[in-house]
Structures are given as structure tokens and as C-alpha cells.
Amino acid sequence: MPRSADDFLARMLVGEVPRPPTERELAALGAALDTIVAPVPDAHDVPEPLRSLRGTDVVRPDEALELLRQRTGPGAFRKFMMLLSLLAKPNGTWLLSGGKFNKAFPDMSLEERVQMMLNCQNSAKLQDRTMFVLFKGIADFLVYSNPTGRMPAQLYDVLGYPGPDPDRPKSLPSNAVPHFRFIDVPAAEANRAMPLTMKFDAVVVGSGAGGGVTAATLARAGMRVVVLERGQWHKPEDLPLKEFDTFAAMYDRGGMTSSEDASISLLAGNTVGGGTTINWAASLRPQVYLRDEWSKKHGLPWFGSEGFQKAIDAVCDRLGVGSAAIKQNSTNSIILEGCKKLGMHAAEIPQNTRNQPHECGYCGMGCSRALKQSSALTWLADATKDGAQIIQSCHVDKILMSDDKKVARGVQAVVGPNKIPIIIEAPTVVVSGGSIHTPALLLRSGLKNPNIGRHLGLHPVCVVLGYYHESTKPYSGSMMTAVSNAVENRDGKHYGAKIEATTLHPVVHAAQSAWANPADNKRQLAQLDHGACMVVLTRDRDRNARIILDDDGSPVVQFAISEFDGASAAEGMARAAQILITTGAHTVVTGQRNVPAFKPPSTDIGDPKAVAFIDEIRAKGVHTLQTGLFSAHQMGTARMATTPARGVTNPRGQVWGTQGLYVADASLFPTSSGVNPMITAYSVAYSVAHWIVEDVKGKDSGANM
Structure with missing residues (x-):
């Protein structure tokens, strides 16, 4: 793997194999967790216990760092340790903040830390935006997935989230699950002089x-x-249907795979x-x-x-595969309804469920019904x-x-x-x-x-979230059963974007949420039960991505979204926003960090304010580390x-x-x-x-x- 300047610096600061963290480095990580997820005592419209929640209430910095060590490659972990090393010192924070702050990050007030994070989020420098994306991603994942079990028990109640699927079957037919022929390699074989x-x-x-x-x-x-x-x-009847446990058991790197610069998260299976x-x-x-x-x-x-x-x-x-038994959930129904009103293409997506109804909003955690x-x-x-x-x-x-x-x-x-x-x-x-x-x-x-x-093709995905006055139960029902191809052919060669939907669970919702300050972020998270998530899937024409090897031979993903593919994604987001507006969303939030949330004055997409918002989505576009991206498709x-x-x-x-x-x-x-x-x-x-x-x-x- 070619060694970049920041990789060389990381080796100088923290060693070829990163040393144990210092107390000040752990304090820097704790301060970052408590900046992204901070108590907001004056935000009385945020319900308790979400209002009082701080990141380190759920996961201590030493626990967070150990989880990161287990789930990232050596190069990425070394660079993260370098970041903590710099933030632990006044001169390091001065360097990272462009001279705006001259205190160690743990010694800064919450207001100062929030401002530094915002400066990084909005910076023209990729390395600054990487720091923000890293800390927000780590905090969202490790706090709201509740890896330690210390999340307040009432939090799901105020989010309107039921926790693990309450409708999972109590038992399955004996013929629903195969009996595989596993070869058991006993631990005693580890002492053999020659490999088995x-x-x-x-x-x-x-x-x-x-x-x-x-x-x-x-x-x-x-x-x-x-x-x-x-x-x-993992047998269907044994699936935990909890985000952290599922990611740990069934996803590559426990759900924390991302590109080298953290500009895109990658979801890939790691299970039979x-x-x-x-x-x-x-x-x-x-x-x-x-x-x-x-x-x-x-x-x-x-x-x-x-x-x-x-x-x-x-x-x-x-x-x-078929579509005869599909029952549309709230979000997929929004796509079909919105596209009909707007005169846009829409169609059902067949499912591999033997033409049986499959209202399983938890299927991204495995199918407990053994229907998929x-x-x-x-x-x-x-x-x-x-x-x-x-x-x-x-x-x-x-x-x-x-x-x-x-x-x-x-x-x-x-x-x-x-x-x-x-x-x-x-x-x-x-x-x-x-x-x-x-x-x-x-x-x-x-x-x-x-x-x-x-x-490497990734089908980069960005999201547009809409919030409605009525409950949408976005964690329930069939996950992805509607699609619009309205912008799939931007160049006459069938490169563009598709608009689809997915269910929302706390970690997924947090990961896609906007962050301008802790209070507004929590206000958005509190609306989980009223949300709808449009996913814009871009057929990447230019594929500025590749796989190389890390020091230990594990894969490293290098990625940058091209101008054309970013424009495809932005056009898809603009159309998705129109769907949400015309179906009555009271708030629309794009994955673009430089586009503020929009509160439509009506369902009329021709309203001047709505037109200006849609124009802003297109004008700001989708660029590396300025828009949240993920990939569930690697090709x-x-x-x-x-x-x-x-x-x-x-x-x-x-x-x-x-x-x-x-x-x-x-x-x-x-x-x-x-x-x-x-x-x-x-x-x-x-x-x-x-x-x-x-x-x-x-x-x-x-x-x-």
C-alpha cells in the first residue's frame, strides 16, 4: 500500500503498531463523544432521557477505542490514534483548527468544541471534513447501538421504537431451516507442527x-x-435483531467498514x-x-x-422472486403516491419471498421468519x-x-x-x-x-429524510418494495440514479441525521417514529474507487465521487425531496451537510420556497465528505x-x-x-x-x- 504523508506522520507519532492510548488521548475521544451526543438541558422540546443523554453515559472512551481497534485495519487505526494524539495537546488542536483554538480538545468548553466540529464540517479541506465525519460516525454508531447496555431503558420509548422485532415468530416449521454439514476444526489442531x-x-x-x-x-x-x-x-430463530449485536455478528468489520478517508460507509455481509x-x-x-x-x-x-x-x-x-404478495409500508407507499402526483415513473420491486407477504422491517438484521x-x-x-x-x-x-x-x-x-x-x-x-x-x-x-x-463500483447512496405529523412506523413493514427510475438515464447511456426506500432503526437514523448542534440533532432523532427515508442509489459511471492492501493484507477501499456521479446523486435527491414535499412532509432533511433542513409551507412543489430548496440541492451537489454516503453494493x-x-x-x-x-x-x-x-x-x-x-x-x- 502506498504510504501517504498522513500515514507517515501517524507512524512517527504513534508507532508502526499503535501504542496504548494516554489518558489525555482517551479524554480527547471522550470529549468528542460528548460533543456529538451532548446533554441539552435548555432544549425542553427534546424529551427525556434523550435530552440528558451524553455519549460517555453509554460507552466509555476506552471501550470505544477498543471496539475501533477490533473493527478497523491497522492503517486506519493508526491515523485515528494520530488524531487523538494531536487533539490531546494545545498545539495539536491549534494545528487542526487552523489556528482558531489553542487549547487541548478535552479542555475546551462544549460551545468551543461544537464550533470546532462545525468548522471542520464546513471546511474546504478534506482532512478537516474527515475529522468531523469520523467523530460523528463513531458517536452515532457506538452510542445509539448501545454496545454496553447502558443506554437508558426509556430512550426507545421516547423515540417510538419498539426495540427487537415484537412480531417475530415464536417458532418456525422444522423444514424452514437447512441443516448444514459443517466441518469442525478442533482447537487442538492449533498445536500441530504442520497445517491440517x-x-x-x-x-x-x-x-x-x-x-x-x-x-x-x-x-x-x-x-x-x-x-x-x-x-x-446464525439460525433465524437465534437472530438478536438488535443493531449492535447484528452488526457485530453478521457484517464486515462489525458494520464499521468505510473508505480510507471515511467518505463512504460500506455494508457487506460476514455470515453464512x-x-x-x-x-x-x-x-x-x-x-x-x-x-x-x-x-x-x-x-x-x-x-x-x-x-x-x-x-x-x-x-x-x-x-x-415475485411481487404478487407485496404489501407496501409507509415509506414505499410515499414513493408510489408521490410519483403518481408528480407524474414520475414508479414501480414495485419484486422480493425473493416465494410470493408470500413479508412485512419484515428488520430483515437487514437477518430474516427471523425464514421467508427471505x-x-x-x-x-x-x-x-x-x-x-x-x-x-x-x-x-x-x-x-x-x-x-x-x-x-x-x-x-x-x-x-x-x-x-x-x-x-x-x-x-x-x-x-x-x-x-x-x-x-x-x-x-x-x-x-x-x-x-x-x-x-470498483459502489452504487453510492445518499438519503433524503422526511418527517410527517402522523406516525409512520418506519422500522416496520416490507423494507424495499418501490422504485422510481425517473433519473436513471441522465447521459443517454443509462447512468443516473434510482429512488428507493428503506426502514429506519435508531443507528441508521442517527447516522443519516444532520448535525448543526447537539440540540437540533436530538430534535431530529426524537422524530424517528414520524420519519420516512428515501435512498438515492447512483449508478456510478466513473468509479473512482479501488481496493488495495493494508499492512496486514486486509482490504482498504479508496474512493472519491466524480462530478458526474455527484450530479446524478443530487438530481435524485432533488426528486426525492419533491416526493416528500408533495406527500405532506412537514420537514425535509437531505444528506448534504451544507443544505439546511426545509419546512415546506405547503404540498405544492411549485411554491417559490420549495423551488428555491430544490434548486439549492442541485446547486450544492454531492461532493466527497460534504454529503453522507454509504454503499450496500460492491462490484x-x-x-x-x-x-x-x-x-x-x-x-x-x-x-x-x-x-x-x-x-x-x-x-x-x-x-x-x-x-x-x-x-x-x-x-x-x-x-x-x-x-x-x-x-x-x-x-x-x-x-x-
């Missing part, structure tokens, strides 16, 4: 959309298959079933224009073929029936290859907290770790194709291409130059998909899996699609 070695016909790294369908296809063809999964299996276990059930097929672009512009005719259509149909059939047909409940279950086995809590260090890298021979991995070393010998290796971890594994394994890790970091100069794999998913090594996940996408990528990822991997069977067993093997 196992032999299979194929090893699949990852169990999400790509890994699941690949394992099922290979196992059905009679191959002895093992699936290696970084996360663990991968992202399909914790996604929002949106099951959109790849659009015709996408298939045409991949087929013609990228020279991959398979994607325009009847064969790929059959792959899509087979995937949707197995997942039970994840990879675990479908393809992995099929693979298990055909003999496939799974090793969970398994981190794959590298792919084993011949010395010249021309032949794959298996993988080297470690299992569990004791990091028990194992070797899987297999002539077929399939990497399906997702577009963050797939390129990291290829890079750790010594492959040199310069395309590895590049072309393209090992893309399929016609030559090794253009991509990482050949048109059949085999890594260029290495026999027996394949990629089968969204990393293969030549471009961002433009729709929620689950169905596309399944369908691409379904195709690759059948090609693998052909390569191994011959074209007459019965694997034809």
Missing part, C-alpha cells in the same frame, strides 16, 4: 450469492465441494449466506440496457444471449443435500498455486479465534468473497494483473473481460493465466449494475459455475444451462 490438510475436488471461498449458487452447481455435478466462510451461521442474509430482499433483474452494454460495448455476447436469460430465470425461480430466500436457505441448502461441506469462521490467507502461478492447487487458511492453520488441496478454486475481499485475496496470493482491485474489482489488459478473468470467469482459478461473484461485473445487484450476481455466478463443470467434466457433462 484436507482434499476436495473444489473449494469455494465465500457463501453469498456467488458462492452459494456455485457450490450447489458443482456439488450437483458430483464434485466434492467445501465452502469456506469468514463469518458464522453473505449479503443475501442481511439484504433488503430487493430482487430486480438486470435491465435490458445493462445486458446490451456488457454484450456489445464490453464484447461479452453471453450477456445478451438466451442462455443468460435462462440463467436469470433459473435463479429467480429458485429464489421465489437467502443463499443459505436455497443454494447452500441444495449444495448440502448433494454432499457439500462448510467451514465457518475461516479466513483464507492465500491461494496456493504452482511457482509460475499458472495452476491453482488449493488455498491456505486459518480457522476460528485461535487461527488454526489449514490447507485445502483442490484442483478447482472459486473465489466468491465479494468485491471487497475477492480482490484482496487475489492480491495477497501474488497475482499481478493491474486490474485486480480496480473498477467490479475482478471484472470479466476479453483480454487480460482489460480485466481479471476471461469471459468464462477463469482468472487470466491461471488454470483452475475462477471468480464467481459481483466482482466480475464489467460495470455497475444500476439495480440492486443480487439477481445479477447470482445469474453471473450460475453461468460461471456451469462453465466450471464443463471445464472439469467436459461439454457433454450434463451441465449445459
